[in-house]
Amino acid sequence: QVQLVQSGSELKKPGASVRVSCEASGYTLSRHSINWVRQAPGQGLEWMGWIDTNTGNPTYARDFTGRFVFSLDTSVNTAYLQINSLKVEDTAVYYCARDLAIGRLDPWGQGTLVTVSS
Amino acid sequence: QSALTQPASVSGSPGQSITISCTGTSSDVGSYNYVSWYQQHPGKAPKLMIYDVSNRPSGVSNRFSGSKSGNTASLTISGLQAEDEADYYCNSYTSSSTLVFGGGTKLTVL
Numbered sequence: 067q068v069q070l071v072q073s074g075s076e077l078k079k080p081g082a083s084v085r086v087s088c089e090a091s092g093y094t095l096s097r098h099s100i101n102w103v104r105q106a107p108g109q110g111l112e113w114m115g116w117i118d119t120n121t122g123n124p125t126y127a128r129d130f131t132g133r134f135v136f137s138l139d140t141s142v143n144t145a146y147l148q149i150n151s152l153k154v155e156d157t158a159v160y161y162c163a164r165d166l167a168i169g170r171l172d173p174w175g176q177g178t179l180v181t182v183s184s
Numbered sequence: 185q186s187a188l189t190q191p192a193s194v195s196g197s198p199g200q201s202i203t204i205s206c207t208g209t210s211s212d213v214g215s216y217n218y219v220s221w222y223q224q225h226p227g228k229a230p231k232l233m234i235y236d237v238s239n240r241p242s243g244v245s246n247r248f249s250g251s252k253s254g255n256t257a258s259l260t261i262s263g264l265q266a267e268d269e270a271d272y273y274c275n276s277y278t279s280s281s282t283l284v285f286g287g288g289t290k291l292t293v294l
């Protein structure tokens with residue numbers, strides 16, 4: 067069945083970098099864009115942006131420009147989110163989600179908890 | 185882009201119907217029929233319940249329905265069941281070619 071499987075939890079120090087993977091199974095990654103969504107502890111969902119899985123062109127929401135990088139490796143059907151210069155406030159669960167058509171996000175990955183602490 | 189406005193919480197008894205509103209602007213909800221709703225149980229990933237304002241994905245109960253009037257979209261759950269207790273989020277496409285989520289609504293089944 068179609069699913070997105072994300073990498074495991076990460077514990078990082080401020081200033082470090084982290085890369086979260088999102089492997090698609092049951093379909094070819096390049097058929098649908100991948101969106102990234104952040105959920106801070108006890109908070110709501112924040113749309114981070116999306117990556118065109120045909121061209122590799124990323125689009126970032128206003129609050130996620132600069133330190134956040136979306137990328138792909140279509141040879142392994144996987145999308146990636148890299149966060150550089152981590153801050154304590156980046157502590158959150160990060161989700162990837164397939165975009166079937168404008169804003170129709172289905173399915174979602176299981177989420178990856180990134181904890182940033184000194 | 186500001187978050188769409190949802191009530192923080194709603195509640196209802198089993199068997200009743202509830203409606204969750206999602207208010208945006210003429211730059212998002214009011215201009216596009218690209219409003220989706222997601223259900224999230226604690227510790228779980230969100231699940232798509234409604235897309236394009238009123239369409240249900242395969243496998244989603246017909247107790248869930250969506251509508252829109254002007255800048256406000258709504259999710260209605262009829263015949264409330266205990267398993268409907270969860271957080272619900274709306275999202276909409278925007279005139280900036282981005283998506284924006286609502287702040288989320290906690291549904292309590294009494």
